[in-house]
Amino acid sequence: MSAPVTSRTRTAAEVSATPTPPQPVLPTAALALLIGVLCALAAALALRSLHSMLGNPPAAVDAGLVALGAVALLPLVPAGRAFGSARSRSRLLAEGRLAGARHEAASGREHAHTAMGYALAVLLCAALVWFATANDGAISTTFLRWEFLQSSFANVLKAFWINVEVAVGAQVLVLVVGLLVAVMRLLPGRAGRPLRWLAIAYVDTFRAIPSIIVLYLVGFGLKLAQVPLVKDLSPVWLAIIALTLTYSSYVAEVYRAGIESIHPSQWAASRSLGLSYGMTLRTVIVPQAVRRIVPPLLNDFIGLQKDTALIGVMGVTDAFTQARLTASNVFNLTPVIVVAVLFVIITIPQARYVDRLLGKQQSRTGRTT
Amino acid sequence: MTFLQINDVHKRYGEHDVLRGVSLDVAKHEVVCLIGASGSGKSTLLRCINALEPIQQGEIRVDGDVVSGQGVDVNRLRRNVGMVFQSYNLFPHMTVLRNVTLAPVKIGGKSTAAAEEQGLALLDRVGMKDKAGAYPDALSGGQQQRVAIVRALASSPQVLLLDEITAALDPELVGDVLAIVRELAQDGLTMLLATHEMGFAREVASQVCFLHQGRILERGTPAQIFEDPQEDRTRQFLSRVLVAGRL
Numbered sequence: 254m255s256a257p258v259t260s261r262t263r264t265a266a267e268v269s270a271t272p273t274p275p276q277p278v279l280p281t282a283a284l285a286l287l288i289g290v291l292c293a294l295a296a297a298l299a300l301r302s303l304h305s306m307l308g309n310p311p312a313a314v315d316a317g318l319v320a321l322g323a324v325a326l327l328p329l330v331p332a333g334r335a336f337g338s339a340r341s342r343s344r345l346l347a348e349g350r351l352a353g354a355r356h357e358a359a360s361g362r363e364h365a366h367t368a369m370g371y372a373l374a375v376l377l378c379a380a381l382v383w384f385a386t387a388n389d390g391a392i393s394t395t396f397l398r399w400e401f402l403q404s405s406f407a408n409v410l411k412a413f414w415i416n417v418e419v420a421v422g423a424q425v426l427v428l429v430v431g432l433l434v435a436v437m438r439l440l441p442g443r444a445g446r447p448l449r450w451l452a453i454a455y456v457d458t459f460r461a462i463p464s465i466i467v468l469y470l471v472g473f474g475l476k477l478a479q480v481p482l483v484k485d486l487s488p489v490w491l492a493i494i495a496l497t498l499t500y501s502s503y504v505a506e507v508y509r510a511g512i513e514s515i516h517p518s519q520w521a522a523s524r525s526l527g528l529s530y531g532m533t534l535r536t537v538i539v540p541q542a543v544r545r546i547v548p549p550l551l552n553d554f555i556g557l558q559k560d561t562a563l564i565g566v567m568g569v570t571d572a573f574t575q576a577r578l579t580a581s582n583v584f585n586l587t588p589v590i591v592v593a594v595l596f597v598i599i600t601i602p603q604a605r606y607v608d609r610l611l612g613k614q615q616s617r618t619g620r621t622t
Numbered sequence: 623m624t625f626l627q628i629n630d631v632h633k634r635y636g637e638h639d640v641l642r643g644v645s646l647d648v649a650k651h652e653v654v655c656l657i658g659a660s661g662s663g664k665s666t667l668l669r670c671i672n673a674l675e676p677i678q679q680g681e682i683r684v685d686g687d688v689v690s691g692q693g694v695d696v697n698r699l700r701r702n703v704g705m706v707f708q709s710y711n712l713f714p715h716m717t718v719l720r721n722v723t724l725a726p727v728k729i730g731g732k733s734t735a736a737a738e739e740q741g742l743a744l745l746d747r748v749g750m751k752d753k754a755g756a757y758p759d760a761l762s763g764g765q766q767q768r769v770a771i772v773r774a775l776a777s778s779p780q781v782l783l784l785d786e787i788t789a790a791l792d793p794e795l796v797g798d799v800l801a802i803v804r805e806l807a808q809d810g811l812t813m814l815l816a817t818h819e820m821g822f823a824r825e826v827a828s829q830v831c832f833l834h835q836g837r838i839l840e841r842g843t844p845a846q847i848f849e850d851p852q853e854d855r856t857r858q859f860l861s862r863v864l865v866a867g868r869l
Binding site (some may be wrong): 380518519521522523524525526528529532536537540541544 | 696705779
C-alpha cells in the first residue's frame with residue numbers, strides 16, 4: 254500500500270493543525286441497505302417456492318411462513334441504524350465535535366457490517382430452502398419422506414450397531430498399536446535402526462492404501478488363503494483388523510508428533526534424575542504427549558468411524574449396506590439419510606467431550622491458550 | 623581427596639568445538655563456580671559431567687569411577703550427580719510432590735510413603751511445603767526453581783550441578799533461590815555452578831574458573847579471580863560485567 258491516500262501530499266504543519274476527520278459512513282450504510290433488500294427478496298422467492306410445494310397448507314403454516322419472511326427483514330434494522338449514525342456523524346463534524354463524530358462513524362460502520370453479515374446469512378438459508386423445494390419439492394421428497402423414514406429406521410439402526418462395534422473395537426486397538434509403532438519409530442541408536450525402518454515402512458504403506466482396498470483384501474484374502482487363526486474370525490473381526498491396520502499408521506504419526514513436541518529439556522530433566530530411556534518415555538514424555546494429541550486423535554477417530562461405512566465391501570451388512578438395500582427397494586434415498594444422521598449423532602457428543610476435557614485441562618494448569 | 627576429576631575433555635557439535643581440553647579437579651565439599659560469556663562452554667561442561675552429552679575425547683571420573691564413554695551405567699552415575707536447569711524443567715503433568723518423589727520411588731527403590739515424607743521435609747526446608755499439591759504451572763519462576771532444587775536433592779546426590787539457575791528469574795526472585803544454594807554450600811554439598819551472579823560466586827565459591835572459547839583460561843580463589851585477574855580476557859569480561867551492574 255504505497256499509494257498515497259490523499260491526492261496531494263500534506264505538510265506536517267497542516268497535518269497537525271487539522272486532525273483527521275472520521276471516514277464517511279454513508280456509502281457503507283447504502284451498501285448494507287442494498288444487500289439487505291436483495292437478500293430479503295431472495296428469501297421471499299424461497300418462501301414462495303416453499304409455499305407452492307406445500308400446496309394448500311393450513312393457516313398456521315401460512316402464519317409461520319409470514320413470520321419467517323419477517324425474520325428475513327431483520328437485517329434492515331441495523332442498516333437503518335447505520336444511516337442514523339451517518340447523519341449524527343455529519344452533524345457532530347459540522348459542530349466541530351471530533352471525538353463524538355469518530356464515535357458515531359465507528360458505530361455506524363459496525364451497524365452496517367452487522368446488517369451485511371445477517372443479510373448474507375439470510376441469503377444462504379434462502380438458497381438452501383429454494384434448493385430443497387425446487388422442482389415442486391422433488392429434492393426433499395427424494396431425500397426425506399416420513400413414511401420411508403419410519404419403515405427403515407428400525408432396520409438401519411440395528412445394522413448401525415455393527416458399525417459401532419467395528420469402530421469401537423478398532424479404536425481401542427488403534428490406540429495401542431499406534432503408540433507401539435510410534436515408539437518403534439523413535440527408538441534411538443544403531444540397535445533401533447531396523448525396527449525404525451520397519452515402522453517407517455509400515456506407516457508409509459498403510460497410510461497410502463485406501464482403506465476400502467485394505468478392507469477388501471483383508472476381508473477376502475485372508476479367508477481365501479486359509480491363513481491359520483485368522484480364517485475362522487468373523488467378518489466383524491476382519492473389519493476391525495483391516496481398519497486397525499489403516500488407522501494405526503495415521504495415529505502412529507499423531508503420537509510421534511506429540512512425543513516430538515515435548516521439549517528436549519523434559520528428556521534432560523528426567524534422564525538427569527537417573528530415569529532410563531523407557532522410564533522417561535513412560536512416565537514423563539508419553540503422558541504429556543497424549544494430552545496434546547487428543548484433538549488430532551479425535552479427528553482420526555471420526556475418520557475411522559466414517560470408514561466403517563465401507564465394510565459392506567467385505568460382505569458385512571452394516572447400516573449403509575442395509576440402507577442401500579432398503580433404498581433400492583423403495584426407490585427413495587430416505588434410509589441413507591437416516592444413516593448419515595446416525596453418524597452425525599454419534600460424532601457430536603465426542604467432539605463436545607473432547608472440548609470439555611481440554612477445558613478441564615486448561616483450568617487445571619491455568620493456561621489460557 | 624579429589625571427588626570429581628575432569629581430564630582433557632573435548633566436546634564437538636559437528637564442526638563446532640565447544641570444549642577444547644577442559645581439566646578440572648573438584649574435592650569433596652568444594653563449591654566451584656564457572657564464569658564466562660555465553661557460549662564459552664559452561665553449560666556444556668555441566669551437561670557432559672552428567673552424561674547428557676557424550677564427549678569425544680578425555681575422561682570424567684566421579685568418586686574414582688570413569689563415567690564417560692561407552693559401557694558406563696549412566697543411570698547409576700546420575701543417581702550420584704544431581705542437576706538443576708536454567709528453565710527449571712519441572713514435569714508439568716505432575717504435582718510438586720510427585721516431581722520430587724518420582725526418582726526416589728522409581729530409581730531409589732523407596733516406598734511412596736517414605737519418599738513423600740522425605741520430599742515434604744525437603745520442600746519444607748525451602749518454604750514450599752504448602753505447595754506440595756500444586757502443579758508447576760501455578761507457581762512463580764522462583765518457586766519452580768526451588769522445587770527443581772529439591773527434586774535434584776531428593777535422590778541424595780553427592781554432587782550437584784547448577785546450570786545458570788537464576789538466569790530465567792525476575793531479579794526480586796533471585797535472592798530466595800541463591801539463599802538455598804548458600805545454605806547447601808554451608809552444609810558441605812559438593813557443587814558445580816555455572817553462573818552470571820558474580821557477587822554470589824565471590825561469596826560462596828571455593829574455586830572460580832573463567833571459561834573462554836571452550837577452555838578454562840584462568841582459575842583460582844574468588845579473591846584471585848575477582849581482585850587480581852592475570853589474563854586480559856578475564857579482566858575484559860569482569861569489566862563488562864561491572865558495567866552491566868552485576869558485580
